[in-house]
Amino acid sequence: MSTQVPKQKEAESPAEEESAPSVGKQRRDQAKAERRTAAEKQKEAAEKAKEAEDTYHIKVFRYDPEVEGKQEPRFDEFHVPFTKGMTVLDALMYARDHYDPSLTFRHSCRQAICGSDAFFVNGSQKLGCKTQLSELSEPVRIEPLPHQDVVKDLVVDMDHFYEQMHAIEPYFDPDELPDGELEEQRQTRENREKVKMSTRCIWCGACMSSCNIAAGDNQYLGPAAINKAYRFAMDEREGEARKQERLKIIEQEHGVWRCQTQFSCTEVCPKDIPLTEHIQELKREAVKSNLKFW
Amino acid sequence: MSQSYNRGLIEDFGRWREFSAGMWAWIFHKFTGWVLVGYLFTHIAVLSTALAGDAAYTNTIQTLESLLLVRILEVGLLAVAVFHILNGMRLLMVDLGIGLEAQDKSFYASLILTGAITVASVPTFIAGAF
Ligand code: SF4
């Protein structure tokens, strides 16, 4: 974003043409004319879409700290022609491709696997590519995830979330390795079933964003990280010593005990992970390993 | 990425319409908890008038009970206490890991029970106040 040359930026933002530095009258006039026709075309398309029966009205949060005049957050409205099976992500992509190329959001797989497109849709955290437009009431309000800093439009800063995820050492690390180099480390079926749901996390950050406690306490590990810890702490192949180390991490001051069972995270998780249940189970594990009456 | 825009925490209550059952339970539990803490102080204040003798205590209680406002507040107190107890039991179950998938239903059940008990208590509390 910061590597953009000024000219490109100018072309991207018709509103700023007056304040942009002059490059040469002729070129500017030409560019202006081009822009005008483009703008007219866009407007026409938008109007046509609005008239047509099957359109969806979406309101998208816009903010760009690098362009003067866009630093004040606002909502842009788009009318997107509806096709059956259209998701929130499809609508955003349509708006970007047909109306405003500067509309910025993350996405990649479009099949709820990469975890890059969690947005705040009509007041709750949802995965753009997994949310059908037809399930939402109009106008569909699309905002960046709450409680995270907005970088541009729908893009939020995920650094803090990733830091918390790394804090619990999210990798398989058994006490003992098998003797043979190529020997497999088998897991029992029951144990696999136990951790199954917790392995499904796609690091989308929806849960963390929905959690009031995480919002108020920046050091709180958050549901996703604790769920990751659960995935390894409950894995019997790792061994008792490692499990105790893992419990140490999650029972710190800003670990599991911060959870006040609001169930917000469980409610929004696009992979249906029973987050609260896992956090509660780790709480019980932590108590069990600390309370010894015998 | 020189700057980023922080929307702060204000939006949280702005979106109360979208709150889910668990969130409401959390808010109500906090609220009723604080009300009960506040009540504890007035409760001790009233009881401690007994230090000045039997008559003083009887007098205080009688004056308080003759006020309609106090009668209404008592109904409110009962509602707050009942909800806090019922939701407390719900949270106990949650802590024990029992029936987590039914946590929203148990919240609604606490609400309905609280309502029923409160309504049933009104005749007792208001009797003789008018
Ligand atoms: S636990 Fe669910 S909501 Fe949280 S990051 Fe993982 S997939 Fe997303």
Ligand code: FES
């Ligand atoms: S685009 Fe990959 S999860 Fe939605």
